[in-house]
Amino acid sequence: MMNAIDLNPRRVTSLFGKGLLIAAAVACQCGLAQAAGDVFQPINNVFTTLLQFMTGTFATTAATIACAAVGYMALTSRIPWAWCFSIIVGIAFIFGGAQLVQSMSAGLSG
Numbered sequence: 001m002m003n004a005i006d007l008n009p010r011r012v013t014s015l016f017g018k019g020l021l022i023a024a025a026v027a028c029q030c031g032l033a034q035a036a037g038d039v040f041q042p043i044n045n046v047f048t049t050l051l052q053f054m055t056g057t058f059a060t061t062a063a064t065i066a067c068a069a070v071g072y073m074a075l076t077s078r079i080p081w082a083w084c085f086s087i088i089v090g091i092a093f094i095f096g097g098a099q100l101v102q103s104m105s106a107g108l109s110g
Contacts, residue, residue, distance in 0.1 A: 055095060063091045 053059070070087050073079035093100070 051098070055098070059094060063094070066091065 066087060070079065070084050074081070074084050
């Protein structure tokens with residue numbers, strides 16, 4: 001019978017040593033990562049523009065139409081209530097995503 005996990009002590013020690021080496025290398029690169037902030041500025045600008053588009057006038061109009069369509073379909077019993085709930089939760093995540101990420105990152109840093 002073949003084991004799924006190989007717990008050979010030499011292999012575990014070897015993997016632990018490699019992991020420790022990688023962690024040390026990443027920890028030493030913190031200054032380099034902070035200095036490379038200007039390199040990623042164009043990518044940051046693209047994502048900021050995309051976020052503004054996804055939460056701006058277009059998204060507000062699309063969410064309003066989606067809510068109206070879901071409401072009409074629910075009124076006429078043509079859509080399951082689970083779908084209605086998932087659409088409303090999706091809209092809440094789209095417009096509340098920035099605040100959700102901000103509160104989570106604030107909780108992790110303190």
